[in-house]
Amino acid sequence: MSHRRSSFQSNDLFPREIDIEVCLKTLKIFQKIEGDVNCVVWDASLVLAKYLETMSQNKADFLSGTRVLELGSGLGVVGLTAATLGAQVTLTDLPEALPLLRLNIKENKSKISSMGGYAIAEALVWGDHNSQIHKDEFDMIVLADCVYYEEAVDPLLETLQCFSNTITKKPTMYLTQELRDSEIQKKLWKKFYDKLTDLFIVEQIPEEEQHKNYRSSDILLLRIKKKSY
Numbered sequence: 001m002s003h004r005r006s007s008f009q010s011n012d013l014f015p016r017e018i019d020i021e022v023c024l025k026t027l028k029i030f031q032k033i034e035g036d037v038n039c040v041v042w043d044a045s046l047v048l049a050k051y052l053e054t055m056s057q058n059k060a061d062f063l064s065g066t067r068v069l070e071l072g073s074g075l076g077v078v079g080l081t082a083a084t085l086g087a088q089v090t091l092t093d094l095p096e097a098l099p100l101l102r103l104n105i106k107e108n109k110s111k112i113s114s115m116g117g118y119a120i121a122e123a124l125v126w127g128d129h130n131s132q133i134h135k136d137e138f139d140m141i142v143l144a145d146c147v148y149y150e151e152a153v154d155p156l157l158e159t160l161q162c163f164s165n166t167i168t169k170k171p172t173m174y175l176t177q178e179l180r181d182s183e184i185q186k187k188l189w190k191k192f193y194d195k196l197t198d199l200f201i202v203e204q205i206p207e208e209e210q211h212k213n214y215r216s217s218d219i220l221l222l223r224i225k226k227k228s229y
């Protein structure tokens with residue numbers, strides 16, 4: 001997949017509002033009328049964002065004050081939700097996704113800071129270990145709908161391994177993935193999942209533990225931890 005430059009004009013954009021019920025805030029997320037995969041909100045990101053909200057409702061310090069890294073943020077729904085729930089979040093994506101991602105951070109900045117959170121967006125291409133972000137350590141890694149093309153499977157797993165192998169922190173990772181019907185996508189997910197379970201302890205979070213209105217049998221939610229040897 002090539003990494004293209006992207007730009008936008010404000011009349012290309014339309015907003016979507018996402019309520020965070022637990023803190024009575026509403027995120028405003030700009031999407032593009034036409035564009036690449038990083039220009040729309042995917043359902044898997046809503047399932048993960050709402051799971052983070054559900055967990056924060058049950059456990060007040062679930063996100064508050066924690067350092068969170070989001071991979072493949074797209075428009076930033078998951079990372080911005082975590083930041084509004086009090087986390088210090090680094091949202092990442094391909095360089096061409098950053099202008100819109102940064103616009104969404106700016107749009108929601110005052111809500112985030114009123115809750116004690118923080119959000120910043122940086123470029124991070126999976127498999128590239130030279131990024132400055134690799135100098136940081138995180139308590140949690142989140143990613144939604146990032147398994148959808150073959151060439152990214154190994155670099156994405158390498159990036160997960162890299163961030164889970166840090167000196168002081170052993171981050172818990174939360175991943176959502178929409179399971180698509182095509183044979184190609186089924187094979188791709190199997191390949192990713194088999195490798196993931198070889199490398200990490202992987203637990204599927206049952207639908208009953210997810211947000212009652214934002215869960216689906218087509219969207220897997222996984223909790224992933226580093227194996228201890």
Ligand SMILES: C[S@@+](CC[C@H](N)C(=O)[O-])C[C@H]1O[C@@H](n2cnc3c(N)ncnc32)[C@H](O)[C@@H]1O
Nearest residue numbers: 037038041042045072073074094125126144145
């Ligand atoms: C299907 S979209 C999901 C976006 C967002 N997480 C959501 O669920 O709404 C996949 C995201 O992965 C990003 N992505 C794809 N390949 C990547 C790579 N090699 N390195 C970093 N990000 C990548 C895309 O730009 C896109 O934002």
